[in-house]
Amino acid sequence: MKRLRYMSVVFSLLLVCSWGTLAFASELKVALVGGLQSFDPHKANSATSAAVLNQVYNFLVTLGDDGKVKGDLAESWEMTDDYTWIFHLKKGVKFHNGEEFTARDVKFTIERMQDPSTGYIGTILRGKEIESVEVIDTYTVQLKTRIPFQPLLFGLTRHELGMLNEKATLAAGSEYGKNPVGTGPFKFVEWVRGDHITLEKHSDYFGGSPKIDRVTFRVIPESATRTVELESGGIDLLFDQLPPQDFDRLKTNKDITLYEGPGPSSHMLGFNVSVFPDKRVRQALNYAVDKHAMVDTLFFGKAEVARGPMSRSIVGFDKTLPEAYPYHPEKARALLKEAGYESGLKITLFTDPRTDRKEVCEFVQACLIDVGVEAKVETMEWSTFLATTSKGVEGLYLLSIFGTGDADGALHPCYHSSNIGSSNRHHWSNHEIDDLLTKGRSTMDPEKNQEIYDILQRKIVEEAPQIFLVVPRYLGASRANVKGFKLSPNTCRPFVNISIDE
Amino acid sequence: MLRYFRKRLFLLIPVLLGVSLLVFVIVHLAPGDPALTLLGPNATQEELVELRTQLGLDKPLVLQYGLFLKNILKGNLGKSLLSGEPVLSELKQRTPITLRLAIWGTLFSILIGIPLGTLAALYQNTWIDNLCSFFALAGFSFPNFWLALMLMLMFSIYFPVLPSSGMGTWKHLILPVIVIGIQNMAIIARMTRSSMLEIIRQDYIRTAHAKGMPSRIILFRHIFSNALIPVITVIGLNFGNSLGGLVITETVFSIPGTGRLLVDAIRANDYPVVQGGVMFFALFVGLVNLSVDFIYAIVDPRIKSMYR
Numbered sequence: 096m097k098r099l100r101y102m103s104v105v106f107s108l109l110l111v112c113s114w115g116t117l118a119f120a121s122e123l124k125v126a127l128v129g130g131l132q133s134f135d136p137h138k139a140n141s142a143t144s145a146a147v148l149n150q151v152y153n154f155l156v157t158l159g160d161d162g163k164v165k166g167d168l169a170e171s172w173e174m175t176d177d178y179t180w181i182f183h184l185k186k187g188v189k190f191h192n193g194e195e196f197t198a199r200d201v202k203f204t205i206e207r208m209q210d211p212s213t214g215y216i217g218t219i220l221r222g223k224e225i226e227s228v229e230v231i232d233t234y235t236v237q238l239k240t241r242i243p244f245q246p247l248l249f250g251l252t253r254h255e256l257g258m259l260n261e262k263a264t265l266a267a268g269s270e271y272g273k274n275p276v277g278t279g280p281f282k283f284v285e286w287v288r289g290d291h292i293t294l295e296k297h298s299d300y301f302g303g304s305p306k307i308d309r310v311t312f313r314v315i316p317e318s319a320t321r322t323v324e325l326e327s328g329g330i331d332l333l334f335d336q337l338p339p340q341d342f343d344r345l346k347t348n349k350d351i352t353l354y355e356g357p358g359p360s361s362h363m364l365g366f367n368v369s370v371f372p373d374k375r376v377r378q379a380l381n382y383a384v385d386k387h388a389m390v391d392t393l394f395f396g397k398a399e400v401a402r403g404p405m406s407r408s409i410v411g412f413d414k415t416l417p418e419a420y421p422y423h424p425e426k427a428r429a430l431l432k433e434a435g436y437e438s439g440l441k442i443t444l445f446t447d448p449r450t451d452r453k454e455v456c457e458f459v460q461a462c463l464i465d466v467g468v469e470a471k472v473e474t475m476e477w478s479t480f481l482a483t484t485s486k487g488v489e490g491l492y493l494l495s496i497f498g499t500g501d502a503d504g505a506l507h508p509c510y511h512s513s514n515i516g517s518s519n520r521h522h523w524s525n526h527e528i529d530d531l532l533t534k535g536r537s538t539m540d541p542e543k544n545q546e547i548y549d550i551l552q553r554k555i556v557e558e559a560p561q562i563f564l565v566v567p568r569y570l571g572a573s574r575a576n577v578k579g580f581k582l583s584p585n586t587c588r589p590f591v592n593i594s595i596d597e
Numbered sequence: 598m599l600r601y602f603r604k605r606l607f608l609l610i611p612v613l614l615g616v617s618l619l620v621f622v623i624v625h626l627a628p629g630d631p632a633l634t635l636l637g638p639n640a641t642q643e644e645l646v647e648l649r650t651q652l653g654l655d656k657p658l659v660l661q662y663g664l665f666l667k668n669i670l671k672g673n674l675g676k677s678l679l680s681g682e683p684v685l686s687e688l689k690q691r692t693p694i695t696l697r698l699a700i701w702g703t704l705f706s707i708l709i710g711i712p713l714g715t716l717a718a719l720y721q722n723t724w725i726d727n728l729c730s731f732f733a734l735a736g737f738s739f740p741n742f743w744l745a746l747m748l749m750l751m752f753s754i755y756f757p758v759l760p761s762s763g764m765g766t767w768k769h770l771i772l773p774v775i776v777i778g779i780q781n782m783a784i785i786a787r788m789t790r791s792s793m794l795e796i797i798r799q800d801y802i803r804t805a806h807a808k809g810m811p812s813r814i815i816l817f818r819h820i821f822s823n824a825l826i827p828v829i830t831v832i833g834l835n836f837g838n839s840l841g842g843l844v845i846t847e848t849v850f851s852i853p854g855t856g857r858l859l860v861d862a863i864r865a866n867d868y869p870v871v872q873g874g875v876m877f878f879a880l881f882v883g884l885v886n887l888s889v890d891f892i893y894a895i896v897d898p899r900i901k902s903m904y905r
Contacts, residue, residue: 323749
């Protein structure tokens with residue numbers, strides 16, 4: 096009898112303890128705007144893919160919250176001369192398959208990126224500036240560049256340089272894109288293309304085991320559906336592209352936390368400079384547009400007026416820049432008169448058919464009427480638009496600039512004359528700008544480097560190869576019980592520190 | 598009769614050949630560059646040329662078409678430029694998803710449309726007729742994305758009983774099926790109504806009434822079976838279009854179906870997916886139409902005798 100009572104006490108104690116551990120695995124459901132291209136970093140270049148890859152991989156270096164480069168897999172690094180970088184790697188970092196991360200993996204990753212047979216589709220840092228990668232010892236690797244190349248460090252933070260495990264990548268062959276092995280805080284579980292991606296936590300993550308057990312990315316292409324899912328609890332986190340109207344509406348919802356921060360992309364109406372060679376005309380049209388009104392009416396106040404060609408979230412942004420060309424219709428009319436267009440001017444604004452883009456063009460069109468400029472708005476399907484503007488349009492084209500996230504990546508493709516016919520849609524050839532861009536790439540000293548880009552930004556504003564418009568703010572939202580998420584315009588950061596309160 | 602259908606089946610081949618040429622020409626002549634879409638606006642000329650070579654887009658068009666045909670005969674629909682996945686495997690993965698939607702949507706539209714049309718016909722020119730016709734028209738007039746979002750608001754937020762998007766359980770099917778069903782039932786209802794009205798006026802129906810046959814038996818044995826033949830056409834046409842035609846529903850409800858696959862591919866100039874996808878859809882439509890003709894032959898002896 097006594098034994099039975101004893102047993103029942105033990106049994107009920109056990110039951111109570113196991114009930115505690117029956118806590119359901121915490122799962123973070125994240126909405127994605129589009130599908131993942133591939134888990135192979137050398138085959139993915141969309142922002143959506145970057146968000147997923149950043150959970151699975153680490154990089155030699157990464158961007159800190161202050162926007163400065165800090166070590167990720169590299170503990171420290173130095174330059175022995177303008178061409179040579181030495182990285183000292185952290186020890187004891189484990190891949191998802193248990194293997195240790197070493198210098199061999201760095202060499203393998205970078206050489207694979209440079210190998211045309213692996214089909215690398217990234218554009219920036221295609222590896223052609225990296226001349227060689229040498230393993231000095233197990234935890235030390237040396238990179239030599241072809242020319243002094245300052246953007247290298249920033250390039251290494253990009254999702255395309257996720258460090259691969261040599262053994263696993265070679266073993267998987269062409270199927271690697273569906274079976275990734277990285278060092279990141281989450282490892283691969285399942286991928287149903289176009290529908291969802293499931294990851295689970297990597298308890299041996301060198302940065303500490305993540306606080307959530309599972310991450311599920313759900314592909315939800317329709318913006319209204321994403322908001323509905325957030326409100327109904329179908330997803331926990333929307334890390335970008337929350338429509339500004341929903342932002343205001345959700346302010347009163349106690350179950351939702353909102354996030355707002357500087358946006359990445361700077362909207363601009365680029366001139367085909369060969370069609371508008373007179374700088375006064377270009378400056379006049381800049382003065383003619385009321386950008387603050389645009390922010391209020393089209394972006395519901397959730398945007399900033401542009402201060403130059405780059406947004407403030409791009410590394411290298413000159414913080415002392417004022418707003419570019421504040422609204423001043425009299426100055427606009429005066430400049431146009433000086434240039435000989437007092438009787439009026441007819442131009443065409445080209446854009447792709449997205450509603451928000453058309454609205455921007457129509458707004459500008461309305462502003463321009465005030466100063467005697469008649470603007471026609473023409474739309475073209477996106478890929479046609481890109482191809483046609485590359486060849487050169489008879490007018491202005493609406494694009495937003497971001498690039499890779501650093502000054503070189505934002506400015507070089509758009510403004511260097513060697514890119515006329517492809518990414519330099521301004522068809523603008525300016526020797527001073529070209530020189531500055533080239534110098535910026537090879538100036539290794541950070542202070543001197545920043546000086547060059549400061550001058551560049553001011554010169555570009557002065558020459559006005561575009562109408563500088565606005566920088567929409569980055570808006571995101573999560574369920575109120577999601578803690579630890581920080582909005583980041585450059586890319587979606589790893590979810591290591593995110594937790595979900597029950 | 599089977600010989601006739603075998604012949605029709607073989608005739609599908611020149612049709613598909615024609616489709617392949619047409620889609621290849623349209624897709625390649627349309628402006629837009631897949632390399633540019635893949636690499637983004639900041640791509641330099643050098644990178645674009647390199648990628649085009651890698652993707653085989655620099656070969657002369659005739660050669661590309663020849664390769665395309667040769668591969669189709671081997672059952673290879675090519676590889677997506679965007680994902681690198683074989684087009685056939687993408688289609689294989691998504692077709693069952695869309696078909697499931699299409700089948701349930703069609704069943705739902707039949708379940709609602711035919712009774713609605715029947716009631717309207719039997720009580721022609723009364724308030725019942727007006728009401729049924731009104732519902733049918735309303736269903737057709739609501740933009741389907743609006744209807745989808747309204748249903749989502751209603752049943753996922755205000756009365757949270759159903760998931761708002763995605764797929765997985767039978768609950769995920771309910772809202773999209775309702776949207777599809779409501780859109781399609783309008784045509785079925787109208788067709789049923791007009792077809793039945795025509796039959797009801799026939800002499801043999803009047804004779805049956807005069808003979809004293811119960812109305813219910815007249816309805817089900819004589820009127821229905823004759824009136825439904827044009828309705829079968831409409832159902833068949835709707836179903837045949839469903840592989841590509843459900844794209845809006847698929848987008849709003851985040852369902853990874855074939856419609857979305859094709860539209861995304863068209864936007865991105867993903868030539869192999871567009872070519873392979875359109876060929877696949879054409880085959881499907883051809884087979885569905887053939888099946889509808891086959892059903893006619895079974896249902897209507899007059900038609901059966903024509904298929905000699």
